[in-house]
Amino acid sequence: MNVAMPKSKRDLADLIHAVMVIEAVSDRRPSVSSDDIEKGLGMVRQAKETGTRRISSGRIAQSRRGDHGLHPKTLERILELEPGAWPVCSPIIWELVRSGRFDLLHPDLYYEAISKPVHNLLHLRTLLFGVQRLGSLCNPVTIVQLRCLAVLGTLDAVTALWKLLLEAVEEDNDKILMIASHISPALAMFYRRAEGKRTAILLFARMRQLILDRVKFDGEELSLSGYDLAAVAGRACTWELPDLGVLHHSALRNEARTRWLGPRAEAKETGGPAHRGLPPHYTLPDLPGSVMEWIERERAPLRKVRNRPIKSAKWIGRAPWPIEAINLPHPSGVSWGKYAIAQFKAELGDYLCADVP
Numbered sequence: 001m002n003v004a005m006p007k008s009k010r011d012l013a014d015l016i017h018a019v020m021v022i023e024a025v026s027d028r029r030p031s032v033s034s035d036d037i038e039k040g041l042g043m044v045r046q047a048k049e050t051g052t053r054r055i056s057s058g059r060i061a062q063s064r065r066g067d068h069g070l071h072p073k074t075l076e077r078i079l080e081l082e083p084g085a086w087p088v089c090s091p092i093i094w095e096l097v098r099s100g101r102f103d104l105l106h107p108d109l110y111y112e113a114i115s116k117p118v119h120n121l122l123h124l125r126t127l128l129f130g131v132q133r134l135g136s137l138c139n140p141v142t143i144v145q146l147r148c149l150a151v152l153g154t155l156d157a158v159t160a161l162w163k164l165l166l167e168a169v170e171e172d173n174d175k176i177l178m179i180a181s182h183i184s185p186a187l188a189m190f191y192r193r194a195e196g197k198r199t200a201i202l203l204f205a206r207m208r209q210l211i212l213d214r215v216k217f218d219g220e221e222l223s224l225s226g227y228d229l230a231a232v233a234g235r236a237c238t239w240e241l242p243d244l245g246v247l248h249h250s251a252l253r254n255e256a257r258t259r260w261l262g263p264r265a266e267a268k269e270t271g272g273p274a275h276r277g278l279p280p281h282y283t284l285p286d287l288p289g290s291v292m293e294w295i296e297r298e299r300a301p302l303r304k305v306r307n308r309p310i311k312s313a314k315w316i317g318r319a320p321w322p323i324e325a326i327n328l329p330h331p332s333g334v335s336w337g338k339y340a341i342a343q344f345k346a347e348l349g350d351y352l353c354a355d356v357p
């Protein structure tokens with residue numbers, strides 16, 4: 001579990017990190033109230049003048065509004081209240097949110113703490129007969145892998161897509177726009193999660209600011225000014241999805257073993273001598289047709305590259321102003337506070353707060 005935050009002054013990454021943790025845990029608690037988490041942490045004290053009245057410190061509610069920071073140890077304690085509420089997530093996401101880049105000694109370290117489903121999806125390599133198995137990081141990435149990452153709906157999947165896009169931009173390969181166009185539906189799926197409801201639009205604004213509005217290839221670029229993340233999330237369904245880790249496909253395995261080993265494989269299936277040393281085989285899951293249709297429909301649209309005035313507002317079109325979208329009524333009654341909105345203005349500028357005086 002890695003929830004460490006930098007020691008310097010709080011920034012956008014710190015703010016949304018704390019809010020994500022609180023919302024993920026609150027969603028599993030008996031009550032969505034911030035006081036419920038404080039009770040679990042022992043932050044609620046008994047009033048001296050009465051034996052029935054209890055007083056909350058208000059620290060969780062303040063952090064939930066973005067007006068108060070939480071120590072990394074406190075975040076760890078919050079996560080311990082509901083184990084499993086926070087999906088495994090590589091800490092590289094916070095450096096990406098801060099600057100859009102990070103430096104590590106070895107490429108494999110980029111995915112050191114990534115979740116198992118994302119790790120498996122990204123580490124498939126193709127063998128003969130269309131059968132795949134786990135290996136080194138795939139290159140190039142396929143559209144099937146991108147679809148699986150988009151529909152996972154976790155912060156880790158968004159992290160992986162961001163990193164894949166950075167690699168594609170660095171290599172100037174022809175998959176730049178294909179990868180970039182899957183990020184917006186991935187964020188829409190993240191929006192459907194408790195920890196994404198109030199933060200996915202912030203991530204979208206940050207990613208547009210740092211990379212998405214800059215990627216171009218072969219005379220085309222993304223057209224995101226009218227992309228309504230909340231509406232796209234609302235058009236998604238609660239699909240019955242296959243396991244989006246890498247599936248062990250017995251039919252393909254048996255077919256491949258027969259082709260590779262001939263009578264030896266058949267002998268094992270009938271109780272004969274076992275063959276040792278054959279690597280396990282895997283295949284990507286088949287997504288339901290309705291899922292693939294949704295992804296293709298909601299992928300970021302493309303347009304011909306055009307000059308955009310540097311100082312023009314980035315959020316235009318029919319989509320609601322994001323500052324309103326992230327302050328929709330919440331079951332806990334919480335909304336973003338003045339400090340948080342000031343932070344959004346300072347770091348995101350008119351990518352988020354063009355309508356805020």
